[in-house]
Amino acid sequence: MKQIQPGIFSQNGMIYTKAGSDRSVYGENFVEKDGQKYRRWNANRSKAGAAVKNGIELNIDTDSEILYLGAASGTTVSHFSDILQEGFVYGVEYSDTVIRDLVEVAEQRENIAPILGDGRKPEEYGDLIDGKVDVVFQDISQRDQPEIFLKNIERFLKEDGVGLLAVKARSISSSKHKEEIFEEVREKIKEKMEIIDETELDPYEKEHLFLKLKKK
Ligand SMILES: C[S@@+](CC[C@H](N)C(=O)[O-])C[C@H]1O[C@@H](n2cnc3c(N)ncnc32)[C@H](O)[C@@H]1O
Numbered sequence: 001m002k003q004i005q006p007g008i009f010s011q012n013g014m015i016y017t018k019a020g021s022d023r024s025v026y027g028e029n030f031v032e033k034d035g036q037k038y039r040r041w042n043a044n045r046s047k048a049g050a051a052v053k054n055g056i057e058l059n060i061d062t063d064s065e066i067l068y069l070g071a072a073s074g075t076t077v078s079h080f081s082d083i084l085q086e087g088f089v090y091g092v093e094y095s096d097t098v099i100r101d102l103v104e105v106a107e108q109r110e111n112i113a114p115i116l117g118d119g120r121k122p123e124e125y126g127d128l129i130d131g132k133v134d135v136v137f138q139d140i141s142q143r144d145q146p147e148i149f150l151k152n153i154e155r156f157l158k159e160d161g162v163g164l165l166a167v168k169a170r171s172i173s174s175s176k177h178k179e180e181i182f183e184e185v186r187e188k189i190k191e192k193m194e195i196i197d198e199t200e201l202d203p204y205e206k207e208h209l210f211l212k213l214k215k216k
Pocket of ligand 1: 045048070074075076092094098117118119120139140141
């Protein structure tokens with residue numbers, strides 16, 4: 001098992017995090033190595049996992065605080081929770097059915113706060129977040145996802161923090177070519193932020209762009 005980023009490991013072409021709980025979250029396998037249990041991080045099920053496989057350094061440290069928009073049932077949040085041995089993740093999700101699974105995941109761990117909220121209305125959950133965070137991550141598949149992202153960056157990201165944005169081309173337009181959509185997103189985001197790295201998420205996710213950003 002070779003460490004490739006803080007809290008992220010690789011073996012035989014697959015990536016892993018140290019298991020923060022014995023319970024499988026989405027059917028992933030566990031492997032044991034030198035007395036340590038690791039959870040396989042399936043890049044086909046997680047855009048952050050796909051980005052890691054495609055060479056993006058997430059800049060998540062073991063003591064980072066993360067605001068995660070579009071937490072869903074906690075697939076990726078659970079791996080962030082594994083990485084964050086001394087850190088914390090706030091998971092915002094607006095579906096009251098989906099968030100039930102996230103709450104179950106959070107009950108097994110001590111560093112996840114599930115928040116039922118709409119990323120478009122940061123004022124509604126701002127009081128639940130303790131100060132500013134090191135990383136804002138967003139995966140919400142909405143037409144206005146760049147605007148939602150920037151709103152949250154402005155309010156919650158530390159000046160030297162990192163923004164991570166997964167863009168699904170088909171959520172933004174069903175007719176335009178993906179390159180045109182991605183370029184429009186880059187232009188919008190670049191009004192406030194600088195792109196420090198990017199990748200598409202093939203072969204794990206089709207027509208997805210992943211941007212790593214910092215404040216200007
Ligand atoms: C593609 S899924 C996220 C998968 C998740 N990031 C993972 O890797 O485990 C998108 C999620 O964003 C949620 N969502 C969509 N719009 C939202 C909004 N405005 N605010 C908060 N959550 C939203 C959806 O309900 C859905 O659960």
